[in-house]
Amino acid sequence: MKVTWKLPDGTEITGAAENGQNLMQAALAHDVPGIIGECGGTLSCATCHVYVDPAWSDKCGAPEDFEDAMLDMAEERRDSSRLSCQIEASPDLDGLVLIVPEE
Secondary structure, three states: OEEEEEOOOOOEEEEEOOOOOEHHHHHHHOOOOOOOOOOOOOOOOOOOEEEEOHHHHHHHOOOOHHHHHHHOOOOOOOOOEEEHHHOEOOHHHOOEEEEOOOO
16 A cells, blocks of 8 residues: 655655555655654554544544553644554555654
8 A cells, every 4th residue: 555644844755555564664664754663663652653634534543542542642642643553554545644743
């Protein structure tokens, strides 16, 4: 699937993610600035925080309880906030747009 990360400066990075791959791993593979993934995707930090584009909110779903608690560590949390390590690539998400916060 393809995913686009919109950066705070307005630039966009579009890249591929394999089915089942989490989008933090995909972001790191495509050198997306602002996505650090310090914990490696173990839900113990919020350094892969993104905003899901409103057009994709329903398809991505809401964070589960533990992710929701971890999002409290993120700066400028919004209703569309997710940890990209908790979003898995799938055919339903082909074309997904994620916005990288200015943190």
